[in-house]
Amino acid sequence: MLKDERQAFIMRQINLHNKVLSTDISAMLNISEDTVRRDLKEMAEEGKVLKVHGGAISRSFHYPFNADNAVYAQSAKQQIAQKIIKLLKNDMVILTGGGTTMIELAKSIPDNLRATFFTISPLVALELVEHRNLTVISIGGQLSPSSHVHMGASVINQLADIKVDLCLLGANGFSVQDGMTDSDWEVVQVKRAMIRAAKKLAIISIAEKLNSSQRMKVCDLNQINYLITELAPDNHFLSPYQQLDMELL
Template identity: 90%
Template sequence: MLKEERQAFIMRQINLHNKVLSTDISTMLSISEDTVRRDLKEMAEDGRILKVHGGAIGRSFHYPFNAENMVYAQEAKQQIAEKAIRLLKNDMVILTGGGTTMIELAKRIPENLRATFFTISPLVALQLVEHTNLTVISIGGQLSKSSHVHIGASVINQLADIKVDLCLLGANGFSVQNGMTDSDWEVVQVKRAMIKAAKKLAILSIAEKLNSSQRMKVCDLNLINYLITELPPAHHVLSTFQHLDLELF
């Protein structure tokens, strides 16, 4: 495989999953980790990605408020955000994760909505607090350098003390076979605690991430109440999810 093809593949994986691990890319492409590291170094020097320990992340994910960094599939994420708003009702208590889709949601919340939002993402909190009628509570702890959400035991302990009406999460991997998955063990633990704290769970994901899996399981699909993508619920791409006991938006 040519270098340009390798780097295009790496870039797509970063766009889809926000973060890639060198070991995973090595396995997927059947190349050495040294080759992957050289590619990541070159891509970082070109300003296309940011290198982190063991892999790389996307610039738009790390700096979502920087207009120079194009958000991947931004139009699709905006459509998902518009659909997710239909789940929000006055006086609800809502818990959110982080990521660019969640920021798009926070931008679009109606000004007349009265609700309380807990979030593990300082970036989402900053966007939510612009809305006059929202109470915004940031659940704090160690800030992950790669995912920009709070992680660790203090976050999990705080989550154990609350009960929310609705949890809104993004997914790095989502499939019928493996459920919802992620590549970061600390984030997996926090997401599990978020799910336990919620009466209902909605997953917000661009359709490209469906039928993909990461290394670590977050939960089985039977814990999910709503799957929200940019596609119509009857779209053939969603056919494997249409028979499940969850509502497609």
Template identity: 80%
Template sequence: MLKEERQTFIMRQINLHNKVLSADLSAMLSVSEDTVRRDLKELAEEGKVLKVHGGAIGKSFHYPFNGNSEVYALDAKQQIAAKAIRLLKDDMFILTGGGTTMIEFAKKIPENLRATFFTISPLVAIQLAEHSELTVITIGGQLSKSSNVHIGSSVINQLADIKVDLCLFGTNGLSVQEGMTDSDWEVVQVKKAMLRASKKMAVMSIAEKLNSTQRMKVCDINQVDYLITELAADNHFLSPYQHLDLELL
């Protein structure tokens, strides 16, 4: 595979999953980790990615408020955000994760909605705070520099003390067989605590991420109450999910 083809593949993986590991890319591309590291170094020097220990992350994910950062699949994420709004009702208690789709969701919340939002993402909290009728509570702890969400035991302990009506997740991988998965151990532990704190759970994901898996499991597919994509609920691509005990939006 030519360098240009490798780097195009790497960029797609970063756009889809926000973070990639050199070891995983090496296996997927059947090249050495040294080759992958050189590709990531070039992409970082070109300003396309940010290098982190063991891999790289996308710039738009890390700096979503930077006008120069192009958000991958923005139209699709805005459609997902608009659909997720349908789940909101006055006086609900809602818990959110982070990510660019969640920021688009926060932008679309109706100005007259009265609700209480808990979030592990300081970036989502900033966007939620633009809505005068919302009460916004951040679940604080150590900030993960690769995912821009709070992680650690203090976050898990705080989540144990709340029970919300709805939890909204982005995801790095979702499949019928493996459920919701992620590549970061600390983030997985926080997401599991978020699930325990929630009566209902919605996954917000562009269709490209479906049928993919990461290294670590968050939950089985039967724990998902709503799956929100940019596709129509009867789209043939969603057929593996259409007969499950969840609602497709």
């Protein structure tokens, strides 16, 4: 595989999953980790990605408010945000994760919605607090330098003390075979705590992320009430999910 093809593949994986590990790319492409590291170093020097220990992350994920960093699939994420809004009712208590889709949601919430939002993302909190009728509570802990969400035992302990109507979580990996998955063990533990705190769970994903799996299980499909993508619920691409006991939006 030529260097341009390798780097295009790496860029797509980063756009889809926000972060890649050199070991995973090496296995996917059957190339050495040294080759992957050289590619990531070159891509970082060109300003395409941010190099981190063991891999790289998306610039738009790390700096979502920087206008120079285009949000991947922004139009699709804005469509998802509009669908989420239909689930939100006055006086609901809602819990959110982080990520660019959540930020698009926070920007789009109608000013007349009266609700309480808990979030592990300070970036999402900053957008939510601009809406005068929302009560915004940030779940605090150690701030992840790559994903800009709070992690760790203090977050999990705080989540154990609340019960929300709806939890909104972005999916890193999602498939019929493996359920919802992620690549970071700490993230998995926080997401599991968020799910335990919620009466209902909505998983948010652009369609490109579906039918993909990461290394670690977050939850099974039977724990999910809603799957929200930019596609129409009857789209043929969603056929593996149409027979499951969850509502497609």
